[in-house]
C-alpha cells in the first residue's frame with residue numbers, strides 16, 4: 001500500500017499571491033506529489049472539518065466559537081497575521097481534521113502524512129503566527145480522549161519554537177512536547193516545552209543532524225510511545241525567508257530520514273505534518289515540503 005496522504009483542496013484559502021503567507025504552496029505541494037507518483041487514488045484521503053467538540057479539547061470554547069463564527073477580535077487577527085473569514089475558518093477546521101485523520105491512518109498503517117498542519121503557535125486561548133487552530137494538539141487530545149493512544153510524543157522541528165503546543169499540552173503528562181528550533185526566531189517569548197533545544201543562527205546540515213541524532217534515543221527511551229507527531233517544517237532551509245538555520249535540501253532529507261527511520265525501526269507510528277515554510281519561490285518551497293512525503297513513502 002502506498003503512503004497514505006491526507007489533503008483537501010480548501011487547505012488553500014486563496015490569499016493574494018503577494019501575501020506574506022504563501023498560501024499557494026498547498027496546491028503546488030499536491031502538484032509536486034503527483035509529479036513524484038505519490039498522489040494516486042489509493043494514496044489520497046480527504047480531510048473533513050474538525051467539529052467544535054474536538055477543537056474545544058485544545059482551545060477555549062470562546063476562541064473556537066469566534067473562529068467558527070468568523071468573529072475573532074481584530075487584535076487576535078493581527079497576531080495570527082490574517083483576518084479569519086469563512087475560508088480561513090474552514091481551512092483551520094480542515095487542517096485539524098486532516099491531522100487527526102493522518103494520525104488514525106498512522107496508527108493503522110505505521111505512517112501517514114497530512115499536506116497541511118503543524119500550526120504550532122496557536123495557543124489554548126488564541127491563534128498567533130499564521131496559526132489558527134493547533135492541529136497537533138487537537139489530534140493528540142482526541143486520540144487520548146478516545147483511548148486510541150495513552151502516550152504521545154511531539155517532535156517539532158519547525159525552525160520556530162512550538163510555543164502554542166507547549167501552552168496547550170506541556171502540563172499534560174500523557175504528551176511529551178519536544179521542540180528543536182532557532183534561538184533567535186519568533187516567538188520572542190517562548191513557552192517552555194517538556195524539552196527545548198535552541199540552535200544558533202547558521203547551524204547548517206552537519207551540526208543540525210549531529211544534534212538531532214544525539215537526542216532521538218533519549219526521546220524514544222522516555223516512554224512506550226503510541227504515536228509521534230512529527231512537525232517537518234521546512235523553514236530551517238537556507239533559502240527560507242524566516243529561518244536562520246541554513247539547512248540544504250540534502251539536510252532536510254537527512255533530517256526527515258533520521259526521525260522517521262528512528263521511530264519506525266522500533267515500531268512506533270509516525271504522523272507527519274508539514275509545518276512552516278516561507279519563500280517567494282513557491283514551487284521551490286513546495287518541493288522542500290515534498291521531501292517529507294518522499295522519505296515517508298520509503299517507510300509505508
Ligand SMILES: [Zn+2]
Nearest residue numbers: 158160235276
Ligand atoms: Zn515555522
